Amino acid sequence: MLLVGEGDDLEPPDSFLKKKPKSDVLNLVGDYRFLTVGYFVSLHAEENGCKVFPQTKDALDIYRAAVFIERLKKSGIKVPEFKIIYKPEPETCVLAPMNPFSKNSVKIVKNDYQYIKAFKKIGIGKYPVVQLKADKVEEVKIFLNKADKTEFDWLARAIFKEFGVPLGKVLIADDYKPFYFMPIEKKEIRLDLIFEELKNENRLFC
Amino acid sequence: MRIGCFVESYNFKFKEEAEALQIFVKTAKKMGHELELVGKEILRKMDKYDSIFIRATTDPLLTAFVVSRLAEEMGKNVIDDSESIRICSDKISLHYKFQKNEIPTPKTILFFGDYENLEDYAEQLGYPVVVKKPNSRFSLYVEKANNYEELLSITKKFMRKCRAVLLQEYIPTNFDWRIGVLRNKLLYACKYVMAKGAWKIHDIVNGRRVYCDVKAVKVDNLSLKLKNVALKAAKSVGDGLYGIDIKEVNGKFYVIEVNDNPSIGHGWEDRKNPELYEEILIALTET
Structure with missing residues (x-):
């Protein structure tokens, strides 16, 4: 390899x-x-x-929120309900871009003003936006089958199994429901975890 | 069957394109189907349709790609399929396909920013050198360098926002063939005749934007060699709906690119092969 x-x-x-x-x-x-x-x-x-x-x-696929959620759902992972919005539907919610124009532009909005501002920014005034309800959002970094927070190792395994993507950051809504995937910065990559995982190479890539 | 046709406002910029969309609607009705022109709201009502037809600019960074992927995830028949969108929106990917399938093209070199070799690459191709960004379309991000200084300046400009460009031999012709292919069968043909003073289909001449003239040719009248080159190029990408751009020089054919989601304008691409509407609808409704 x-x-x-x-x-x-x-x-x-x-x-x-x-x-x-x-x-x-x-x-x-x-x-x-x-x-x-x-x-x-x-x-x-x-x-x-x-x-x-x-x-x-x-x-x-993995960077397109709607496709990411749909594929995880099909693979048996619990995901949040979401809708794709092309006209503002203000509410307290999380807004995520549908296509990855930037590395991280997900916004938690709590009022109409924040909503409209975020909707315009994330959709760049012309693209649909993914909208979902969540009280809090947590970020988890994944390194092959390992996560930086051990309670999310299951998610790292699920993502590698479904997408074969070894590195990235996942945003998770309440109750352990992943909804958005982002690239990881070079300085955030934990090669020690990767090499540790690669000791199980046969199991990993079968 | 119900067909959802994803369109965006710019699809109605040229009356010929808007008319073609209306012919799709009418032809579908005649065939016992329903084709509905839908904007971005298609993402919320995909369930309603049996198949999805995309008539909007396709690029993995645009809405059309997500429409295609979600429709595929729902098991629907889709034109354009997402893999064709990916390959055709990335000229580097397209180049790999052409190489692997021995498609005749102008001499081409992939440039990944190794400037120490740039002069050597230019020597291999000869000036002028055509420089293309991977996501070039509608002649955008395609420029011609007449010497090393220009080549350096264009590559640096293009590589500010991407990590690879295509360097290509320049083959001057008065027109490009545009051959429509669907499910590995020829659908229509035309010549995109360059405007006076232009070297590409959409160009700027003396500060003015100029467009090519479209001259339709009946598919049956194409040479066997041209037909085969077009079909082989299409097959190297997939079995979707494509417009193949080909240059002809002294009886030899060179594929420039395969475009997914090719433009279809009434009186242009359909002029000699008006059955193309029915052919596309058959492909969309086949089970």
Whole structure:
């Protein structure tokens, strides 16, 4: 398994993109959004016939809140009820962008003023927005099958199983219900946890 | 069957496109189906439809992609499918497909920011060099560099917001073939004739925006070689609805790109093959 990313013992993305890879690839860039370096690493591996985590299709799905929630729901994970809004429907709620224009633009709004402001900002005045009810939102970082908060290891496992995405941040609404996935910053990547998990490589990638 | 057709306001900018949408509605009715033109509210009422037809700009960053993905998740028949959207919205991905499937194209080099090799790449291609951003569309983010200084300046500009660009050999022609393909069958054909002084389909000449002229050609009258190149290029992406752009030079054909969600304007693309509406509706309603 070739590990691609920034850090000791990893193949840097720039040199990876110039090679013709032959082995399986674990993409540890951390941001896999469309047309980013992480996306191109997965694409390059795929187009050279390599098994890669994550695949480009899953990398696109995971950052789109509505698709992320639907796929988790299908895989048996409890998710919050949500609606897709294209005209403001003010209420106390959480608003999330439908497509990943920025790394994190989820807003908790508590009154009409905040709602309208957030709706315009998140939808950039023209795109639909995902809206859901939640009293609080918690952020969890995932590293393959491990989370930075051990009570969420189950979620890291579920996400890797469903999407094959090894790194990222998940936003969770009340009662352990995930609803939004974001890229992780380079400085937040815990390679120690990754390498620990990779000791179980056979179980992990079967 | 009920077909939800996702449209956005700009679909009605040219009367030819608006008319084509109305022909879809009427043809569906004649065939015993119902095709409804719907805006973003389609995301809230996808359940109502048996299949989804997208007639809005498709890009993974736009609403159309989520419409396509959610419809697929619900098991609906969708044109355009999300994988075609992804591949066609990323010219790097498209280049990999062309290479793998031995599709004839102009000489092309992927540039990932290795500036130490840029001059060498230009030498291999020869000036002028065409530079394309991965998400180029409607001739946007496609520029021509006549020398190294221009090439450096264009690549730096394009790479401010992306990590890869395509460098391509420039093949001047008076027109590009646009061949419509659906489910691996030829659907329509036309020539997109460049405006005077233009080198691409949509261009700016002397400070003025100019558009190509569309000249339809009956599919039956295309050469076998052109038909085969178009079908092979389409197949390298998938089995959806595509518009293949091809250059012809001395009897040789070079595929420029495969576009998902190709424009269909009444009196333009449908002029010689008006049955295209029915063909698309059959594909949308087949089970």
